[in-house]
Amino acid sequence: MLGRRETGLGEDAASGASTGGREAAPAHPNRLPTDWWRRNPRYVLYMLREFTAVPIAIWMVWFLVEIGRARGGSAGYRPHQSLAFVIFSVVCLVFAVWHSFTFLRLSGLIVRIPLGERTVPASAIVAGSFGLLIVATVVVGGLLILGGR
Amino acid sequence: MRHPGPNRLEGLFWALFAQSAVLTALVIPAHILVQGVLGPLGIVPAFDQHYSTFAAGLGNWLVKLYLFIVFGATFWVFAHRVRYTLLEIGVPGGKQGLGVVTYGLAGLATLVAAYLLLTVP
Structure with missing residues (x-):
């Protein structure tokens, strides 16, 4: 997310055009073409990362539907088991892993842990984040499996 | 007119997004x-x-609480990312308008999650 909001050129530029009644230089319009993200493979990956939130949210809505079915009691309960759901979940899983990988990889830039007069190296923070992902996957996955026994 | 000083609400939104994104990741x-x-x-x-x-x-309250937090975090990440991405690809509506739509959707979905989790046997 490093577009016009990071540069402050979007709304601010437009609102800064007037200076006390004096005609100011025209503000920089900062209008990117809508297809800017298709011009470089890195931009496409960036956009893919940003939209990982969409399939993940849709999958969670699907989970909500399942919880809603459980409200009707055992007679009306049908878990998601179709092949279409599995394929959809595989696609969502790819996006979820992509979100995890890209976000946790940034943790070394975002998190600052003081260590005396220095800070913990970014590489150690990234390694710790991915370690935490493995632990969380084992614990959460294990509980979901154990809960089904 | 924009008031001088940092936009604390925007800061709160970003902080919530960061925490939610870590949890969902x-x-x-x-x-x-x-x-x-x-x-x-x-x-x-x-x-x-x-x-x-x-x-x-x-039926376990800890599970309900956990799932509520996970649902809320997921929908918040969705709202925040979609809001800014739509802004970046030039979708009309402005920052505030897109915020109302995306955060509104996320808030509604989180409320539905809370209702379902509270009313499930």
Whole structure:
């Protein structure tokens, strides 16, 4: 997310055009073409990362539907088991892993842990984040499996 | 007119997004893998594949609280990312307008999650 909001050129530029009644230089319009993200493979990956939130949210809505079915009691309960759901979940899983990988990889830039007069190296923070992902996957996955026994 | 000084509300939104994104990055892959792939294929048992185990799990208040936080975090990440991405690709509506739509959707979905979790047996 490093577009016009990071540069402050979007709304601010437009609102800064007037200076006390004096005609100011025209503000920089900062209008990117809508297809800017298709011009470089890195931009496409960036956009893919940003939209990982969409399939993940849709999958969670699907989970909500399942919880809603459980409200009707055992007679009306049908878990998601179709092949279409599995394929959809595989696609969502790819996006979820992509979100995890890209976000946790940034943790070394975002998190600052003081260590005396220095800070913990970014590489150690990234390694710790991915370690935490493995632990969380084992614990959460294990509980979901154990809960089904 | 914009007031001088930092926009604290915007800062809060970003802080919530960061925390939510970390949480979802850590736990969502496990949910999708077990409940969406391995469980339905019968490779492993999963708590939502039978009513008895699903109801027993959802009947636990710790599970309800955990799921509510996960649902809320997921929908918040969705709202925040979609809001800014739409802004960046030039979708009309402005920052505020897109914020109302995306945060509104996320808020509504979180409320539905709370209602379902509170009313499930």
